[in-house]
Amino acid sequence: MKLFYVVFMLISVAVCDAEVNLEAAEGENVTVSFKTAGLERADQVKITLTRGRQKKLIAQYCCCVHRGDCDVVETAGVLLRVEEGTFSLLSVRSNNTGLYGVIILTGSNVSEKKVTLVVNKPLLSSSTEPPQTSIPKPPDSSERQRLSVFIAPVVFISVVLGVCFFSIIMRKCKSSADVEAVMKRCRLQIQCLQKNKTREDQLVEM
Known part of the structure; x- marks a missing residue:
């Protein structure tokens, strides 16, 4: 009886692989x-996620769906491919960080693999910030008022000087015309x- 028990334990022993540590960035x-030998004969494959004290079944494959003790489990973002011996996590986020367990049941044999995944958040970089475009500042109304106050007297003085200069030139022209x-x-x-003197001389000679 003891020999039978030992043989049974050897047959049903669970084979555990070394734990694997993975890192990924958000969005990957x-x-x-x-993949293990005889995986194609597996009756059941479970994928679990352990975070802290909570353990959740996120995917499960059942060879015979109609069996009452096994239900297919599917979770959004988790893709289980038993025929390839892989499961994929799509567009991981920080809440995907945790300990993943793969349990393969083939008859009385149990094979288990553990994977620890750490999802890193992207580092904020100043180089990714969009370049800031400088918006030209509209001219201040007070500046325009100051400019108009400064320009108006200059224009007025220029006009007065022009009129005075023109008057002087006209006077000079007029005086020169009078002299001529x-x-x-x-x-x-x-x-x-001279003509009168010439006539008088002619009369004297006669």
Whole structure:
């Protein structure tokens, strides 16, 4: 009887692989392999996730779906491929961090594999920030008022100086014209005097 018990224990012994540690960044897909000999004959494959004291069954494969003691379990973001000996976690997040267990039941044999996954949050980098574009500041109304106050007197003074300069030029032109007229009259008078003297000389000679 003891020999039979020992043989039974040897047959039903659980084979445990060394624990695997994995790291991933948020948004990545993580694939874990649990390929073992005789996996195609497995009656049941369980995928569990342990976080702290909570252990949750996230995926389960049953060879015979109609069996009452085994129900297929599927979870969004978890893809179990027994024929390939893998399960994948899609677009992992920080809440996917934990201890994953793969339990393979083949008859009375139990094979187990443990995987610890740590999902790292992306580091914030200043280089990823969009470049800040400088928006031109609209001109201040007070500055425009100061400019108008400064420009108005300058324009007024320029106009006054222009008018004065034009008046001086016109006066000079007028005075020069008057002098020329006087000179012309003097020349005419001199010519008349010369003509009269010539006539008088002619009369004396006669």
